Amino acid sequence: MSDINWQERLSPGVNAIAPSGIRKFFDIAAQMKDVISLGVGEPDFVTPWSIRESCVYGLEQGHTSYTANRGMPELREEIAKHFQRRYDLTYDSNTDVLVTVGVSEALDIAMRAVVAPGDEVLIPEPCYVSYQACATLAGGVPVSVAAKIENEFRITPAELEPYVTERTKVLLIGYPNNPTGAIMTRDDLLALADFAKKHDLIVISDEIYGELTYGGEEHVCFATLPGMQERTILLNGFSKAYAMTGWRIGYALSNPTIIAAMTKIHQYTMLCAPITAQMAAVEALRHGEKYMKKMVAEYDRRRHLIYDGFIKMGLECFEPKGAFYIFPNIAATGYTSDEFAEELLKAEHVALVPGSAFGACGEGHVRCSYATSVDKISQALVRIENFIRHHKKR
Amino acid sequence: MRELLELLEHDARRPVSELAAMLHRSEYEVEKQMKELERDKIILSYNTLINRDKLGDDTVTAIIEINLTPQREVGFDSIAERIYRFDEVRTVYLMSGSFDLLVIIEGKSLNEVANFVATRLSTIEGVTATRSHFMLKAYKKDGVIMNDEKIDRRLVVSP
Numbered sequence: 001m002s003d004i005n006w007q008e009r010l011s012p013g014v015n016a017i018a019p020s021g022i023r024k025f026f027d028i029a030a031q032m033k034d035v036i037s038l039g040v041g042e043p044d045f046v047t048p049w050s051i052r053e054s055c056v057y058g059l060e061q062g063h064t065s066y067t068a069n070r071g072m073p074e075l076r077e078e079i080a081k082h083f084q085r086r087y088d089l090t091y092d093s094n095t096d097v098l099v100t101v102g103v104s105e106a107l108d109i110a111m112r113a114v115v116a117p118g119d120e121v122l123i124p125e126p127c128y129v130s131y132q133a134c135a136t137l138a139g140g141v142p143v144s145v146a147a148k149i150e151n152e153f154r155i156t157p158a159e160l161e162p163y164v165t166e167r168t169k170v171l172l173i174g175y176p177n178n179p180t181g182a183i184m185t186r187d188d189l190l191a192l193a194d195f196a197k198k199h200d201l202i203v204i205s206d207e208i209y210g211e212l213t214y215g216g217e218e219h220v221c222f223a224t225l226p227g228m229q230e231r232t233i234l235l236n237g238f239s240k241a242y243a244m245t246g247w248r249i250g251y252a253l254s255n256p257t258i259i260a261a262m263t264k265i266h267q268y269t270m271l272c273a274p275i276t277a278q279m280a281a282v283e284a285l286r287h288g289e290k291y292m293k294k295m296v297a298e299y300d301r302r303r304h305l306i307y308d309g310f311i312k313m314g315l316e317c318f319e320p321k322g323a324f325y326i327f328p329n330i331a332a333t334g335y336t337s338d339e340f341a342e343e344l345l346k347a348e349h350v351a352l353v354p355g356s357a358f359g360a361c362g363e364g365h366v367r368c369s370y371a372t373s374v375d376k377i378s379q380a381l382v383r384i385e386n387f388i389r390h391h392k393k394r
Numbered sequence: 395m396r397e398l399l400e401l402l403e404h405d406a407r408r409p410v411s412e413l414a415a416m417l418h419r420s421e422y423e424v425e426k427q428m429k430e431l432e433r434d435k436i437i438l439s440y441n442t443l444i445n446r447d448k449l450g451d452d453t454v455t456a457i458i459e460i461n462l463t464p465q466r467e468v469g470f471d472s473i474a475e476r477i478y479r480f481d482e483v484r485t486v487y488l489m490s491g492s493f494d495l496l497v498i499i500e501g502k503s504l505n506e507v508a509n510f511v512a513t514r515l516s517t518i519e520g521v522t523a524t525r526s527h528f529m530l531k532a533y534k535k536d537g538v539i540m541n542d543e544k545i546d547r548r549l550v551v552s553p
Contacts, residue, residue: 022553029550039551129553178553301401301416308415351551378412 017133021357025341029351036380038368039351041178043243043324047280048291051242054283055276063275069267070259071099071251072278078285079251087221089229095256098263099273099281103208103250104130105266106235110204110252111138111170113261114233119169124155125359126327128178128206135172143168146361149329152318153182157195164199171201176209176219179358179367180327181320183213186220193225202258204233208250209323211241211292214300217321223253230255233262240323241292242284247277299324302370302377309381313388324371327355331364334393341366343391348383398427399436406440445540447532455484455500455529456507458515459493461522470494473520482510493525504528 007015022039029035046052070076076093083089091097100106111134115121121135125144135142143163147153155173173192175184184192196203205222213219223229237250252262266272284292303320310317310328317328330340337354344350352369355362370377401413410428414421431437446453462473470488477497478486485498497515501507508526516524532540 020553022551026549026551035550037548037550040548041552042548044546044548297397301397304418305412305415353551353553357553374408374412374416 013137013139017136020129021338022129022353025345025351025353028342028345032345032349035345035349035351036372036376036383037351038370038372038377038380039353040369040371041325042245043240043295043371044373045243045295047243047247048284048288050291051244051280051283051288055280058276058279063279065275067099067272067275067278069272070097070263071273072275072282075099075278075282075285078282079253082285083221083253087224089221089223091253092256096253096259098252098259098266099278100237100250100252100266101270101273102239102248103206103235103237105248105270106237106250106252106262107131107134107204107206108137109262109265109269110233110235110254110258111135111140112265113258114170114202115140116169118167120165120167121170121172122160122163122168122201123172124160126153126177126179126355126362126365127172127358128174129357131172131174135170140170141167144359144361146359147180147182148361149318149365153177153180153327154184154188155192156188157191160192160195168199169202170204171196172204172206173222174206174208176213176322177325178209178323179325179353179355179362180365181323181325182318182327183217183322184220185217186225189220189222189225193222193228196231197227202231202233203228204235206235208235208237208240210236212296212299212324213322214296214303215319215321219322233258238281238284241296242288243295244277244280244284247274247280249273249277249281299370302372302374305374306368306370306377306381309377309385313381313385315388324369326368326370327362327365328368329365333388333391335391337363337366339393344384344387347391348387350380350383350387395427395431398424399431402428402437402440443536443538445532447540453500453502454504454507455498455532456511457527457529458495458497458499458511459525459527460495460497460515461524462494463520463522464494465520473518476518477515480510480514482507493523 025039076097079097080091080093083091115138117139120141120143122143122145123131124147132142145160145163147155203222207221210219223232223234234253238244306326307319315328320326333340337356341352341354353367355365355367397417410421410424414424462470464470465472474486474495477483482499482501483497484500487496489496499507501510511524511526
């Protein structure tokens, strides 16, 4: 190439963000034939047929146009109805709902809508890989706050408080949590609500795993807490609960001012979410619940199996209550989480993701997804146990 | 109990240790429950679903609709019994609608099945009519798609 330094010519915002730590493992694993992957952050189920079929029908009927920027009215109404039914929360489908291209887009435009240059965003870690990057790209300053394993990775106001400055504007939470499988109880969240009120924060709550809770734990939607609906930007979608990751369909719910601001960005950058995915999403909300419940029941059984397996191996591990991840502590092996993931992949051909990819405090842990078949989980457990028995760094 | 049945119905060969872990019960409890279900005839048998097309067997499957004259006291039951006692008969259902019994028969050839219907079934007292349909292809049986390739299309690692 020429002698122009292209790296320097990139926007400082882009240069400021690191590439995802997951990439390396993907490259190694992709070369291997008999890999069992516990590294996949999406359901192993295919989207239920009735949902796929409704999309095919829509295409046959010629539904191939743009939709309203905010999303098809039918879909927004179904979303509003769903929140009324499930959480007794009232959102106006005309002013409070924005359909997005997955929660990923919703998170990006939520940040861009509320963050001014230099505004600080409190982000409990470990967390999903894009949180910091979205804050940075929006011109904000991500402020990582480590959650503690002793507390099963739930975050408390006491842990957040030292990081509050006069520039703190947003608290970004994601529970049930990727990568830890942690959930927050109502009391935990009530404490956060008080904290948000005290410091007048906007709360972005990523609840994409909200339907996936286990062991009798009901997900508590942050917007249902007293006084929180107005100051919460609630993000959710169809990817995890309905096994619809590739459709790229999500939504944001908030007060009319914030949704209008987000819509402004969305209309210039995305225009609208794909109509086919929106039609499928309508079907998911109208008739998909029974399929979703079945998948959740299956995840729960796998959760027991994998948790049981790690405990029997002697790995320190708390019982995950949500999402489809388990986050065992591998520090006792003497490896860093990065080394552990790499050595395990090379020696036993099991792919998982080092905890450090989700924030510094994830170090010492690995994320294992149990969104894979029971047979594969069982085999992976045998391989991991074998690895631990024969490989100890110190 | 229902969850255990659901798992067994899907795959009866799962080891008890795995079932126990998935159901968050002890192996002892799962084993005990399975024994009870067997004793109470809730679990009748553990079968294998075979794709006969792949085996290259030329077996013939026929679905026969049968009309009956119900009998005093026993209704359809005693005729049904006379039918289901034949080894050739795989399945018998009492139906609502335009016929009374739905019978599924397996045989080695078209001839054999036709012969069985003509000489054994239609001659039973109380059977007033039979209509035979020969099965051409099985796409799905007992919830299992016969030629379902399970391909994992996901990326190996994703956030």
